[in-house]
Amino acid sequence: MPAGNPVEVWRRSEHAAVGPKPEHSRDGIAAAAVQIADQEGMAAVSIRRIAAVIGSGAASLYRYVKSRDELVELMIDRVSGEYSLDASEGPxxxxxxxxxxxxxxxxxxxxxxxxxxxxxxxxxxxxxxxxxxxxxxxxxxxxxxxxxxxxxxxxxxxxxxxxxxxxxxxxxxxxxxxGHAPRLQxxxxxxxxxxxxxxxxxxxxxxxxxxxxxxxxxxxxxxxxxxxxxxxxxxxxxxxxxxxx
Amino acid sequence: MPAGNPVEVWRRSEHAAVGPKPEHSRDGIAAAAVQIADQEGMAAVSIRRIAAVIGSGAASLYRYVKSRDELVELMIDRVSGEYSLDASEGPxxxxxxxxxxxxxxxxxxxxxxxxxxxxxxxxxxxxxxxxxxxxxxxxxxxxxxxxxxxxxxxxxxxxxxxxxxxxxxxxxxxxxxxGHAPRLQxxxxxxxxxxxxxxxxxxxxxxxxxxxxxxxxxxxxxxxxxxxxxxxxxxxxxxxxxxxx
DNA sequence: CTTAATTACGAACAGTGTTCGCAATTAAGG
DNA sequence: CCTTAATTGCGAACACTGTTCGTAATTAAG
CATH class of the missing domain: 1.10.357.10 (Tetracycline Repressor, domain 2)
Structure with missing residues (x-):
């Protein structure tokens, strides 16, 4: 674990002005990670696994994210977008x-x-x-x-x-x-x-x-x-x- | 992850009738693990680290525990022993x-x-x-x-x-x-x-x-x-x- | 004293997160 | 247009991780 606090993802801009356009995006990566986690649990969410899903090399992910923890931060924020925050009135x-x-x-x-x-x-x-x-x-x-x-x-x-x-x-x-049969036993x-x-x-x-x-x-x-x-x-x-x- | 539900530790007896006496104990291992976790966080609790603390080989721990998850179960139960459960009266x-x-x-x-x-x-x-x-x-x-x-x-x-x-x-x-300075920033x-x-x-x-x-x-x-x-x-x-x- | 079980453990395997160096790609400056 | 500097993608490698296997040593029972 080399990187600092994972919230720093949000402070870095998604991609720089010069150089080639990135082939993927933070949200795309987060989407892939969420998909894996939903189907097979959080333990199945590994860098190489995500890379395989989006069709890239494992090391490439570190161009979008500085650590796995930052990736988790992305996942959390992505599903947080599922809230329907309509400006409702009421008590x-x-x-x-x-x-x-x-x-x-x-x-x-x-x-x-x-x-x-x-x-x-x-x-x-x-x-x-x-x-x-x-x-x-x-x-x-x-x-x-x-x-x-x-x-x-x-x-x-x-x-x-x-x-x-x-x-x-x-x-x-x-x-x-x-199952939880062993627990009962x-x-x-x-x-x-x-x-x-x-x-x-x-x-x-x-x-x-x-x-x-x-x-x-x-x-x-x-x-x-x-x-x-x-x-x-x-x-x-x-x-x-x-x-x- | 090969083993089943971690609660099964409690169903196996600590050691068998025949064969040499074990050099360590579940509680001793749990104590070492707790010590490491208290000082350096849960991430530092690895099999090899615990083995080093109690002075044994890494593979030896699997004679006391079938998986790391079972070890965590041991840790939880050990500190749960710190409750002072005096039979008090009152509302x-x-x-x-x-x-x-x-x-x-x-x-x-x-x-x-x-x-x-x-x-x-x-x-x-x-x-x-x-x-x-x-x-x-x-x-x-x-x-x-x-x-x-x-x-x-x-x-x-x-x-x-x-x-x-x-x-x-x-x-x-x-x-x-x-620190949480990055969060504030x-x-x-x-x-x-x-x-x-x-x-x-x-x-x-x-x-x-x-x-x-x-x-x-x-x-x-x-x-x-x-x-x-x-x-x-x-x-x-x-x-x-x-x-x- | 033999037998069968059980312990301890070095070595190895598959998997992990992460770093490095290099080729390819791109935008800006002259 | 061509150079320059930055940035991307990524194969290979490193340092770990949990876990299994085979072997040698130890012990209790018959």
Whole structure:
């Protein structure tokens, strides 16, 4: 790892004034990488693999990107472009909740995203546009700017955590390991030792019908309320500038 | 990646009846790995590096562990042993909050932990003991067992997300990349483009005094309440079996 | 004392990210 | 138009990585 912080990709211009025109583009490379990650998981995303997909030599990629981490940054920003950021009106909480819902969908569509969003910062144009949009939802809310940013960051973090929890409990037939049958087997064996008596009764009970979507909405709404975002009712009751203009 | 699910480490006994006694132990290996990760980050934890620390050949480690992933499982369970799970009494919410606080401390002490806890399941003895302890805090709470498990999992997930948010904003002098100065520089450059006007004002405001500990407690308390865990006041008001016996 | 299992490990294999040097290509300057 | 300087594409190589194999040494049981 020779290169510095991966966010520096965005500071270098995509290609110089003189010299031959590049045969590929950052976005094209990111697209190929995303495609591989979607189909075979993040572990399959190697430099040589991407090069093979776009039809070039491996070393050529380093003309577009200075390290693999920068490439990941590109991937994150590319799928962040899938948010539909229509300039909608409405109460802040509802707008943020909708944004979180979209985020959840995104992470389900690209299972590799959730873990990365928690580790990497990501400062690409699409990510910044997302931030800007989330801030616009909080426009007339009485909060210091940095607190707004912190709240938004925490919302996407909780979303990511929730999705990862979902995926850990899901069938996950083809995600590298052979299902989660071994996990269950390990559990019953552990329970049979006698320790973990409470665990024993907890897993013996039948799981109630579980509406993930509703639970998610509850978790997010709950967090936002606690963080100081007014409920829709509170919002409507307040005079907040020109609502219809 | 040849091996199956990493949780299978716990199903194999540590060593066989016949043959020479092993010169090392799983926990010793895990300890070495944790030491390396604490000092130089998770990326520095390689098989050969661990082998060098415990003074053995690289191939020897595969007598104790079938893959690197299993080794990570060992690492997680080892630091999970740092929880102090004293059989305390008290209202469920307070007990869970204290547990989450300890988790936060743990993740600060071992910066590599937070990301892993979100990805890996971890079913080692210490992890299970933690689960059992958390369940004991919810003993007299009216919730289906699986919902309790889900709530606990979500609590540690939120904790992990919170800590990772903390660390992303921290100085992080020595964590591989050279500080987060590039991130700031990238931000101001992006803001200067004119897009992101709301972002511009948000970061221009001075950050208010920020008590991370208090904020964390608020987030966790808020989540737990929303998930159905009674507040301390509600708990005291309820008749819940023998409180002093 | 033999037998069978188990350990430790050097060597090798396939794969990774990354660097180097060189030929080919292009835009600008005279 | 031709030179010059920059830039692109990329094969080859380097330093790693996780993992497997075969072999020699060690041990408990029969």
């Amino acid at each position: 802040p909480l509802t707008r943020l909740l909708n944004l979180a819902r979209e985020g959840r969908g995104l992470m389900h569509r690209h299972p590799w995203l959730a873990p990365l969003l928690l580790t990497q910062p990501s400062m690409g144009p699409h990510s910044l546009a997302y931030l800007e949009h989330a801030l616009s939802a909080l426009k007339n809310v009485d909060m210091p700017g940095p607190v707004k940013l912190q709240t938004i960051a925490m919302m996407t973090a909780i979303t990511s955590a929730f999705v990862q929890n979902e995926m850990a409990a899901a069938p996950m037939e083809e995600t590298s390991d052979g 390990r559990l019953v064996e552990a329970v049979q030792t006698g320790r973990y008596s409470l665990l024993a009764v907890a897993i013996s009970e039948a799981p109630p019908q579980f509406d993930a979507e509703a639970t998610f909405a509850g978790v997010i709404t709950n967090y936002l309320s606690g963080a100081g975002v007014p409920s829709d009712a509170e919002w409507e009751a307040t005079a907040h500038d020109q609502p219809g203009l | 469920p919410l307070t007990r869970l909050l204290n547990l989450a606080r300890e988790g936060r401390g743990l993740m600060h002490r071992h910066p590599w932990l937070a990301p892993l806890l979100l990805t890996q399941p971890s079913m080692g003895p210490h992890s299970l003991a933690y689960l059992e302890h958390a369940l004991s805090a919810l003993k007299n709470v009216d919730m289906p067992g699986p919902v309790k498990l889900q709530t606990i999992a979500m609590m540690t997930a939120i904790t992990s997300a919170f800590v990772q948010n903390e660390m992303a904003a921290a100085p992080m002098e020595e964590t591989s990349d050279g 990238r931000l101001v450059e992006a803001v200067q483009t004119g897009r992101y006007s709301l972002l511009a004002v948000a970061i221009s405001e001075a950050p208010p005094q920020f008590d991370a500990e208090a904020t964390f407690a608020g987030v966790i308390t808020n989540y737990l309440s929303g998930a159905g865990v009674p507040s301390d006041a509600e708990w005291e008001a309820t008749a819940h079996d023998q409180p002093g016996l």
